[in-house]
Amino acid sequence: MKILIIVPAYNEGANIEKTIENIQASAPEYDYIIINDCSTDDTRAICEKHGWHALHLPVNLGIGGAVQTGYLYAWEQGYDLAVQVDGDGQHDPAYLKEMVDYMQVQQADMVIGSRFLEKQGFQSSELRRVGIRFFSGLIWLLTGRRITDPTSGLRLVNRKIICRFALDYPKDYPEPETVVGVIRQGCKVVEYPVRMRKREGGVSSISPAKAVYYMIKVSLAMLIERLR
Amino acid sequence: MNVRTQILIAILVLLGLAGIVRLVKKNKIQLKYALPWCFLAAAILLLALFPQGTVWLAKVSGVGQHINIIFFLGFCFLLVLIFALTMVVSGLSQKAKRAIQELGILRERLDALEKLLENEEKR
Numbered sequence: 604m605k606i607l608i609i610v611p612a613y614n615e616g617a618n619i620e621k622t623i624e625n626i627q628a629s630a631p632e633y634d635y636i637i638i639n640d641c642s643t644d645d646t647r648a649i650c651e652k653h654g655w656h657a658l659h660l661p662v663n664l665g666i667g668g669a670v671q672t673g674y675l676y677a678w679e680q681g682y683d684l685a686v687q688v689d690g691d692g693q694h695d696p697a698y699l700k701e702m703v704d705y706m707q708v709q710q711a712d713m714v715i716g717s718r719f720l721e722k723q724g725f726q727s728s729e730l731r732r733v734g735i736r737f738f739s740g741l742i743w744l745l746t747g748r749r750i751t752d753p754t755s756g757l758r759l760v761n762r763k764i765i766c767r768f769a770l771d772y773p774k775d776y777p778e779p780e781t782v783v784g785v786i787r788q789g790c791k792v793v794e795y796p797v798r799m800r801k802r803e804g805g806v807s808s809i810s811p812a813k814a815v816y817y818m819i820k821v822s823l824a825m826l827i828e829r830l831r
Numbered sequence: 832m833n834v835r836t837q838i839l840i841a842i843l844v845l846l847g848l849a850g851i852v853r854l855v856k857k858n859k860i861q862l863k864y865a866l867p868w869c870f871l872a873a874a875i876l877l878l879a880l881f882p883q884g885t886v887w888l889a890k891v892s893g894v895g896q897h898i899n900i901i902f903f904l905g906f907c908f909l910l911v912l913i914f915a916l917t918m919v920v921s922g923l924s925q926k927a928k929r930a931i932q933e934l935g936i937l938r939e940r941l942d943a944l945e946k947l948l949e950n951e952e953k954r
Binding site for chain 2: 668
């Protein structure tokens with residue numbers, strides 16, 4: 604089975620080395636690809652110095668466009684499974700093997716690594732948890748499914764969903780709305796408990812100023828996804 | 832509206848139209864995007880030459896003041912035009928995104944191919 608780890612990275616010069624070294628140490632049997640979203644720092648130079656497998660976008664596309672590039676690549680190169688592991692070092696690649704096994708046992712189309720199933724590891728800030736709980740409730744209202752961590756980027760998907768994401772993926776803040784879309788299309792989505800780490804360097808893509816816009820945009824996108 | 836104003840408006844509109852035609856000829860604007868402006872020019876020209884038209888429109892629509900109907904129609908035209916532009920931008924950004932993604936993937940493939948060739952040559 605061919606499995607691709609998609610590592611989106613925008614200005615992750617401070618974290619990318621650790622992320623890739625972790626992948627090479629704990630998931631060496633999987634292929635990985637760094638999607639460098641036209642970083643303005645030394646992300647590219649670091650990738651080239653180590654000879655890492657990287658795809659450098661000529662223009663900044665934002666997180667959604669970058670991750671979608673990974674899915675497009677996975678589709679074109681015939682990968683069976685693809686998993687997103689963020690370049691900021693929050694996701695521990697040691698869980699990948701367990702997630703792949705769990706996917707097969709559950710016959711699932713998507714496995715989300717959830718911080719909140721066992722409530723261990725870095726639990727995000729209080730305010731963010733409120734937002735996440737809100738999305739969780741909205742997903743429950745819209746689809747009738749319980750997803751405890753709808754904003755988790757650590758997601759393993761099969762070829763059916765790789766194809767779907769390669770064709771259509773939101774530009775920004777893609778996670779919660781794609782969960783609704785995937786469930787709506789009758790795919791099986793399950794969660795697997797993981798611990799996440801606090802990012803060590805760099806800055807998150809969601810600043811407080813953008814939070815309000817984020818909540819409104821994502822909620823509307825989820826509603827529209829349900830209406831499709 | 833006196834004749835002097837009518838002639839002035841007509842001249843301005845015709846100048847504008849000539850400008851648009853020139854830009855289309857030089858391929859600076861696609862005809863598709865110039866058309867709404869041509870229709871606007873035609874409408875202004877018509878109303879300038881036959882001001883009774885505005886009076887009639889104002890009466891029929893119940894607006895009363897005929898200058899208001901002009902403002903109203905102009906505003907509607909702009910709203911429609913801006914909305915059409917929003918749709919165009921949205922479509923363009925979608926296309927640009929896909930082109931950029933494919934370009935990135937092609938470069939990655941090219942790098943892989945070059946590396947492969949290099950290794951072949953070394954052997």
